[in-house]
Amino acid sequence: MVPINYYIILSAILFTIGVTGVLIRRNALIIFMSIELMLNAANLALVAFNSVLESFSGQIFVFFVIAVAAAEVAVGLALIVEIFRSKNSIDVDQMSSLKG
Amino acid sequence: MTLDLILFLVLALIAVASALGMLLSRNAVYAALFLVLNFVTVAVFYLLLGAPFIAMAQITVYAGAIMVLFLFVIMLLGAESLPGISNWRRVWFPSALALILFIEAAYLLIVKARPAGDVLQPDVSINTMENLRQLGTSLFSDYLLPFEVVSILLLVAMVGAIILTKKEKGAGRHGPN
Numbered sequence: 001m002v003p004i005n006y007y008i009i010l011s012a013i014l015f016t017i018g019v020t021g022v023l024i025r026r027n028a029l030i031i032f033m034s035i036e037l038m039l040n041a042a043n044l045a046l047v048a049f050n051s052v053l054e055s056f057s058g059q060i061f062v063f064f065v066i067a068v069a070a071a072e073v074a075v076g077l078a079l080i081v082e083i084f085r086s087k088n089s090i091d092v093d094q095m096s097s098l099k100g
Numbered sequence: 101m102t103l104d105l106i107l108f109l110v111l112a113l114i115a116v117a118s119a120l121g122m123l124l125s126r127n128a129v130y131a132a133l134f135l136v137l138n139f140v141t142v143a144v145f146y147l148l149l150g151a152p153f154i155a156m157a158q159i160t161v162y163a164g165a166i167m168v169l170f171l172f173v174i175m176l177l178g179a180e181s182l183p184g185i186s187n188w189r190r191v192w193f194p195s196a197l198a199l200i201l202f203i204e205a206a207y208l209l210i211v212k213a214r215p216a217g218d219v220l221q222p223d224v225s226i227n228t229m230e231n232l233r234q235l236g237t238s239l240f241s242d243y244l245l246p247f248e249v250v251s252i253l254l255l256v257a258m259v260g261a262i263i264l265t266k267k268e269k270g271a272g273r274h275g276p277n
Binding site: 036 | 102105112116122123132138139145148150151153154158161162166169170176177179190191194197199202205206210234235238239246250253254256257258260261264
């Protein structure tokens with residue numbers, strides 16, 4: 001039997017790696033992948049808690065999170081494609097048109 | 101050390117290594133493939149936790165649809181090679197912030213929330229059709245309204261993605277071209 005604490009620590013590690021990816025990478029696609037990693041880490045924690053509670057609420061919540069992530073990816077990648085078309089780059093440091 | 105624990109530790113090592121590979125990769129395609137490996141490992145975790153439906157949804161939606169979309173966009177934009185982390189001086193401060201975040205999250209989740217007990221053994225009683233039937237019944241009775249809202253959300257996201265990437269043509273359209 002694996003204690004649930006191990007799963008929670010793993011989830012926290014994966015979430016932290018995702019946060020680090022958002023902070024240190026400048027490529028919009030990699031930042032987006034890091035966000036997906038964070039969503040996954042949260043899902044893992046939810047399923048682990050669900051397994052202890054022996055109910056279905058956690059699994060259904062994860063199902064909804066997966067659906068929302070799919071919608072988010074569709075719109076986000078469309079935005080990235082549009083930004084690339086107008087700026088010829090997906091470096092987030094280049095997106096500073098609003099800076100005075 | 102039981103077999104479960106060994107399996108967990110090996111899978112956790114693969115998950116963390118693939119996440120780090122995604123973080124540090126210089127090639128966007130490699131980063132996406134590392135992320136696919138990570139998603140598949142997490143799906144195996146879901147199976148170990150007794151959630152077979154979520155594991156299959158994870159593989160189909162994440163490793164299948166979402167990452168194929170990512171790879172498609174990477175190849176469409178021709179943005180395979182990345183500059184990498186050039187300025188290492190800018191790395192240590194975010195890394196320190198992330199370390200603080202990890203310590204705080206671990207403290208809150210382990211010490212404050214005090215989750216007790218072991219996770220369920222994935223025995224025969226969990227990974228059966230009965231489990232799936234209960235999940236489906238719950239999804240379509242107690243959670244019917246969120247389910248329908250999610251379907252509308254997916255429709256809106258699809259329409260939004262089409263409109264965002266559509267090429268402007270004709271003079272009838274106003275707005276930036």
